[in-house]
Amino acid sequence: MINRKITREISVGDIRIGNGNPIAIQSMTTTDTRDVVSTVDQIKRLENAGCDIVRLAVPDRESALAIKKIKDLVGIPLVADIHFDYRLALEALDSGVDKLRINPGNIGDNQRVRLVVEKAKERNIPIRIGVNSGSVDKELLEKYKNKIDAEVLVESAAKHIEILESMNFKDIAVSIKASDVLLTVASYRLFSERYDYPTHIGITEAGTVMRGTVKSSAGLGIILYHGIGDTMRVSLTSDPVEEIKVAREILKSVGLYTKPDIEFVSCPTCGRCKIDLIELANALENECAGLHKNIKVAVMGCAVNGPGEARDADIGIAGGDKKVLLFKKGEIIRSIDEKDALKELVREIKEMQGD
Numbered sequence: 001m002i003n004r005k006i007t008r009e010i011s012v013g014d015i016r017i018g019n020g021n022p023i024a025i026q027s028m029t030t031t032d033t034r035d036v037v038s039t040v041d042q043i044k045r046l047e048n049a050g051c052d053i054v055r056l057a058v059p060d061r062e063s064a065l066a067i068k069k070i071k072d073l074v075g076i077p078l079v080a081d082i083h084f085d086y087r088l089a090l091e092a093l094d095s096g097v098d099k100l101r102i103n104p105g106n107i108g109d110n111q112r113v114r115l116v117v118e119k120a121k122e123r124n125i126p127i128r129i130g131v132n133s134g135s136v137d138k139e140l141l142e143k144y145k146n147k148i149d150a151e152v153l154v155e156s157a158a159k160h161i162e163i164l165e166s167m168n169f170k171d172i173a174v175s176i177k178a179s180d181v182l183l184t185v186a187s188y189r190l191f192s193e194r195y196d197y198p199t200h201i202g203i204t205e206a207g208t209v210m211r212g213t214v215k216s217s218a219g220l221g222i223i224l225y226h227g228i229g230d231t232m233r234v235s236l237t238s239d240p241v242e243e244i245k246v247a248r249e250i251l252k253s254v255g256l257y258t259k260p261d262i263e264f265v266s267c268p269t270c271g272r273c274k275i276d277l278i279e280l281a282n283a284l285e286n287e288c289a290g291l292h293k294n295i296k297v298a299v300m301g302c303a304v305n306g307p308g309e310a311r312d313a314d315i316g317i318a319g320g321d322k323k324v325l326l327f328k329k330g331e332i333i334r335s336i337d338e339k340d341a342l343k344e345l346v347r348e349i350k351e352m353q354g355d
């Protein structure tokens, strides 16, 4: 079991982050934020997939104003991603955003930072500081002769934190991301030794679905194992719904996913398998994507090892010759034609309890 580090608690809408609360899964919309219909549609798909908090790009005033309309139409908290323009941060706050992602050191003028901080304080809105290995400020690069390591990244976060703390603002979350897995791990570990602010963890620019999933799983797995991480985002070059699926699986695999969810197990197939198990397993996962139940489902290639190997599954199938055997808790219930296997298994799963 993982012993999670206890951090300060912040609230993003009705989601609590830090202090041992369940790790909140985040993603970011890929739509033009000004396009309210498309953005709301994507947020709803993300929410249905298990996303807890969603971030939106706010590159201009219209986007900041659109947040107000979007907020009325969705159920999960929204984070405004602001690069450096304090006016957009103020607009987003006025539009009712639940969290800001902005680096105070990038705003440029402390008076402007103060305006944002005062408004965020008034509304109990937290700020996420996001340090990225690709955008360390010039001063630090000169000081460390362009060397980027965990010390530099944590010092970069410290500079932004100091600005907020000097204004008596502590509703802070911090991310320190690099696309290098070990650098990211080292940075989060060092940060967590020095601070008790909640961390938003992720591997940045991780890549396409396959590569990004592997990199994120390796990196986030190690970070989580060290008890670090209060909210997470898996960054993939893909439909953001994929990010949520991967994040859920990472959390499930280390015992940190707390909502009801189906656990799938499937065999790798071998020469004994006589059905198209790969297609069946993938189709089943897709069909069950919106079902959130605490059950274990096994998809096994043959009856020789299938039901026995998946004895602890609540339900499963084992392939035969143009047929599959349906089993529950290791006991064979009946045989089904291969062509009806998907439909029948989905029907059985839908009927099962497990919430």
Ligand code: SF4
Binding pocket: 267, 268, 269, 270, 271, 272, 273, 300, 301, 302, 303, 304, 305, 306, 309
């Ligand atoms: S369950 Fe059967 S088909 Fe699947 S890997 Fe084991 S022996 Fe092969």
